[in-house]
Amino acid sequence: MSESNSVNVTNSERGTAYSPLYQQIKALLLKSLDQGEWKPGEAIPSELDLAARFQVSQGTVRKAIDELAAENLLIRRQGKGTFVSTHNEAKVRYRFLRLTPDDGHQPTTRSEIIGCYRVKAPAKIAALLALRPVDTVINIQRVLSFDDKPTILDNIWLPAQVFKGMTTEAVMQNREPLYAWFEGQFGVSMLRADESIRAVAATEESAQRLQVSVGSPLLQVERVAYTYGERPMEVRQGLYITSHFHYRNSLN
């Protein structure tokens, strides 16, 4: 149990704060995930393999994985293995979209890109993305239609340094959901997001894009999405028509 190993640094009597073994294992797993040792959709090694690799018991690895699974970074499948989360499976696409039709039915969705620009980061966006004001961001504007009726007007900002080679043409040609595309094409996994929600009146532009009258109430959803290490990777402002859809949420 005391081989020369990067873990188990006997954290009794040290300057640093106490951290249980399984938290250290969790940190190591997170590092491997961040570095792409295992890609979204792939299986990570079995619990026993990881236990051997880290020289700890299965139970300790298990507790580390438990937490990562609770945070939706990993998915356990009994009898099969433990897998890296992805936005790329039918079941979890639009995982972050909380807008639902009032009746239960599954609407058809269509995305139309209406603009894509490279610009110097506006001050507010730069702050939210932890960029310098001189950095470049990619700004994408699009309309999402549900059952062929325009419903969401999105305004999206991405750090250009991370999304290298994202051209307007590429954006227009892409057919995948954005987060699935980000994963596969740019290696960026969106793990978590914070949203702040308001009711606003439709401006002339948004009214025209969404085919409603100026002044109509719209749900404004501002999102900041994060990847590993709480690094912000996207800012998104959505304007939602909520006459036949609603934003659902659960409180605990």
Next chain:
Amino acid sequence: MSESNSVNVTNSERGTAYSPLYQQIKALLLKSLDQGEWKPGEAIPSELDLAARFQVSQGTVRKAIDELAAENLLIRRQGKGTFVSTHNEAKVRYRFLRLTPDDGHQPTTRSEIIGCYRVKAPAKIAALLALRPVDTVINIQRVLSFDDKPTILDNIWLPAQVFKGMTTEAVMQNREPLYAWFEGQFGVSMLRADESIRAVAATEESAQRLQVSVGSPLLQVERVAYTYGERPMEVRQGLYITSHFHYRNSLN
């Protein structure tokens, strides 16, 4: 391990679905909580005591408690014990209120009751509360002011059969947050809630109550709150002014 006990029914080879021991323990704990064996704010017995009581190992009790703690029904405090959740502590009052000021400051709050009636349940409310249409509900209307500015107009429905003895006078005299009052006075613990959120235009009445102009965009939040056993105990419609506040949410 096979004393005559209400648990551990050797669920191999039976008609019923497999359920692990810790789930059975969890169900027993839930039953005790629902029946009020331990009241909100109180400590439940120690893990070792519960292990003895149910004739299982500490680890099994632990896993049951872990899940209840993850659902916010219990709160663990190292060195002190495990406690039944309550809406009555300074730290967690307004636990279900997601409206936050745009700047970080903590606003002062005031609640003014503007109406309280006993009525036959409207069809929609009856459905949401799983009542018969002939059942009586209590309808409370109030305005919440933040920093002395009216910000939330609430319309609340409660099953009269459960909230026995809730008179208009009692409602007016109560100074506690509602959910804390429900706990102490009526023994109803609100554990979980679903919300659906829309943007709407202020009607004449809501505009007057909230001192905004007719047609102003308001955030409409419809909530159904549940107690033990997923029994719905409250329906609430809130209209929020979101010019200086926002509804915050986290996605995982």
Next chain:
DNA sequence: AAGTGGTCTAGACCACCGG
């Protein structure tokens, strides 16, 4: 049948809290 995650146990020890 082999391999994976999931359960359960018994016991040792640690960190935190209060008297």
Next chain:
DNA sequence: CGGTGGTCTAGACCACTTA
């Protein structure tokens, strides 16, 4: 100091998947 929750282990066995 004793009592509480929290960690960690080693090992046995169960349930689920795939081949």
